[in-house]
Amino acid sequence: MTDAFVTLGVADFPKVIDFYSQFLNQEPQRYVPNVYGEFRFPGGLRLGIFQPKVQHSSEFSNSDRSGMSLCLEVEDLESAIAHLAALGYPPPGEITTASHGREIYAYDPAGNRLILHQSVSSSDKLT
Missing domain, CATH: 3.10.180.10 (2,3-Dihydroxybiphenyl 1,2-Dioxygenase, domain 1)
Incomplete structure (x- = not known):
């Protein structure tokens, strides 16, 4: 293993990216519109947010x-x-x-x- 980070698969990608940009007072360090955004924290932690592919969307749409x-x-x-x-x-x-x-x-x-x-x-x- 070379690295580990937290990722969140979300249905409303733009809304969640905007939320974390505002909440963390930073823009994503890596960003591919409607696909992936990554925020970095002190100490090396990374938070990746991604839009699940259509064939996997049911895994991320649970209301619980x-x-x-x-x-x-x-x-x-x-x-x-x-x-x-x-x-x-x-x-x-x-x-x-x-x-x-x-x-x-x-x-x-x-x-x-x-x-x-x-x-x-x-x-x-x-x-």
């Missing part, structure tokens, strides 16, 4: 939520929530708190789960 989650570490959870809300995708639930930090679930236009996570600094340990 996927078991896959894209966990994104943020510095300021409230700002990230406000940013998502401004894009028209406010998280439907509440912030939860655990020993490792605070997080909230949100969803992209294709229904893929995002976990926005803010770690606890050593000076702010939760009890």
Whole structure:
């Protein structure tokens, strides 16, 4: 194996590419219209978004939520929530708190789960 990255197959490719471009404040690093877009994160993680081929579209059109989650570490959870809300995708639930930090679930236009996570600094340990 030489590399690994996360990919999302989506039916509404332009809408999901636009969402991640706005949410991540970056354009895709690699982009083929209506086929593939790729975003890069610090540390080397890549997020590929692709339009499934017609013969595979039924695999990606399930209305149930996927078991896959894209966990994104943020510095300021409230700002990230406000940013998502401004894009028209406010998280439907509440912030939860655990020993490792605070997080909230949100969803992209294709229904893929995002976990926005803010770690606890050593000076702010939760009890």
